Amino acid sequence: MIHDWDFLIRLMSLGSALTLIAMVVASEVRLSVRVPLIGMLVGSVGYLLNTPMMTERGPASPWIELFAISTPFWIWLFGRRLFEREPEQRIMLITAALMVLGWFLQNFLVHLVGETGFVLLHVVALVLVADLVRVGIFERGDDLVEDRRIVRFWFPLLVALQAGQILLVEILEPLSPLDSRHPIVSIINSTLILVFMLFASLTLFRTNRELLPKTSEEQRPDLPNEMVPELELSPSEKVLHDRLVSAMDEGAYRASGLTIAALAEQLETPEHRLRALINQRLGHRNFSAFLNGYRIAEAQRRLSSSENVDLPILTIAMDLGYNSLPPFNRAFRELSGSSPSEFRKRAFVAPEPQTEHSDADQN
Secondary structure, three states: OHHHHHHHHHHHHHHHHHHHHHHHHHOOOOHHHHHHHHHHHHHHHHHHHOOOOOOOOOOOHHHHHHHHHOHHHHHHHHHHHHOOOOOOHHHHHHHHHHHHHHHHHHHHOHHHHOOHHHHHHHHHHHHHHHHHHHHHHHOHHHEOOHHHHHHHHHHHHHHHHHHHHHHHHHHHHHHOOOOOOOHHHHHHHHHHHHHHHHHHHHHHOOOOOOOOOOOOOOOOOOOOHHHOOOOOOOHHHHHHHHHHHHHHHOOHHHOOOOOHHHHHHHHOOOHHHHHHHHHHHOOOOEHHHHHHHHHHHHHHHHHOOHHHOOOOHHHHHHHOOOOOHHHHHHHHHHHHOOOHHHHHHHHOOOOOOOOOOHHHHHO
16 A cells, blocks of 8 residues: 555656656756756756656666766755855855765675765765855845745745755665665655655745746846945835945944844834835845945955055955955856955056057057
């Protein structure tokens, strides 16, 4: 009876996954999100097929398993990009390489290396799941898009339940009586995957341009603070905006570890009102981007000032509220297109003299 229900749930999950793949391929969701989303769905299909219940093991099994074991990577990358926390390219490449290496060792060299490939795959996958939970839930306070804040809680939670329990069971299986092929364990896995598919269908494809913009052009970017268009504010928003601008002019953005909750308390206003003002009126999708606009503008002034020519860049970063140099360098490069040291160097290099048509002028 349990086997029949498990088979039925897996068929429903497969149908949902294939339908979602077709929807994503036909949609105009921006490519940076579409690629990992398709990878995540294809990987889920691979996992559902990679059981004796669905297919007998044969020459194609290692390749089906390759799609299956890639699922945590694609889920992680999709979540990171959905939450606008793009991972470093070298981290992505190293992670993908480690997972392919683990798959190769497990399928083709297991007689030489034992369970090394198995352990490597599961450790990397668990690290990815943990990182997604950290970014999604514990950095949720930085997100200003209200609908995305909801997804930031439920999406990592479902991933942790679905992928985390599968990985833990498979890791503990050799060391305990746990059996990943037990009918109860199998039907739990199938049910969680089906719930995950339904969540993706209901949440990601409802009409919501703020959550999943169709193209990069439709995604409202974080605007530099000096480029915010003229605002049409209600009287209460006008009062709050004036208080916010006053606090920023007094250097509130320099506080280390400043959160939107702390700033709202300083301004004596509810956090949701301040979040709505900065997001819906000032055009910022993340609170850190709002702060960086002020911080990097001051950093540029300091770096181009002769009075600060010998001031270490780290000192400037710390004075502006950064806890270390790497996040300051990333924010500076993102907003100015160069590193702080390159910016300072250009600021003190005299422009080359221009001689335009001197002969023509003499004539």
